[in-house]
Amino acid sequence: MTRCILIDDENNSLEMMEWLLKTYCPQVKIEAMCTAADKGIEAINRYKPDVVFLDIEMPHMNGFDLLESFDKIFFDVVFCTAYDQFAIKAFKYSALNYLLKPVDPDDLKETVRRLEEKKSSPSREQIDLLLQNIQHIGKPATQRIALTTSDGMMFVATSDILYCAAESNYTKVVLTEGRKVLVSKVLKEIDEALAGPDFYRIHNSFLINLNRIKKFVRGEGGYVIMDDGANIGISRSRRQEFMELFSKF
Secondary structure: OEEEEEEOOOHHHHHHHHHHHHHHOOOEEEEEEEOOHHHHHHHHHHHOOOEEEEEOOOOOOOHHHHHHOOOOOOOEEEEEEOOOHHHHHHHHHHOOEEEEOOOOHHHHHHHHHHHHHOOOOOOHHHHHHHHHHHHOOOOOOOOEEEEEEOOEEEEEEHHHEEEEEEEOOEEEEEEHHHOEEEEOOOHHHHHHHHOOOOEEEEEOOEEEEHHHEEEEEOOOOOEEEEOOOOEEEOOHHHHHHHHHHHHHO
């Protein structure tokens, strides 16, 4: 049984989340429903929940302020947000759970499944990274991403990523200065998190940083040479698209 608390300043949102959880995730027990952050803090301290479903935009005290009030975050957090798709990247960069309003039942079930598989609370660094990235949406600022490893997390600037290579159920992320990180996610998940103008899935097994290409070599299929000297072939099905993209870059 997973015990949770719902915090949202809109009663309609609370009632809808209550219905969704009872209908699609009956194994989740709702301990309290709060329409204000201060009441949410009281409920968290009283019930010590496994997870808090937390709205970000609330009057007087928002979701980030609520989390800042705890010396240690001892519960998992699922952010419930109406932010648009551009802001969703900030959540993916931070490796934090989120649900986009209006909440889709399948997304909710998948989120609960992940919570049940991995009992862990977010770190202060993840929360700070999320806040930093959200505040800089649309601004020319250095973006950082949380990379989940077997023994914790590494926080790196996306500009330091040269390329990512699929390794079974993991992904090898190659960074500047010869650094390599084995991430506990498949390449598809990394691709979704880094989706944007700087990264391109050049092959089923490779995602590259277009800013880190040293040379493009034409010929049979063609390949690129990255800043660290690695040669990465271009998938035949993606060659034309890559050529068009590279010519604009």
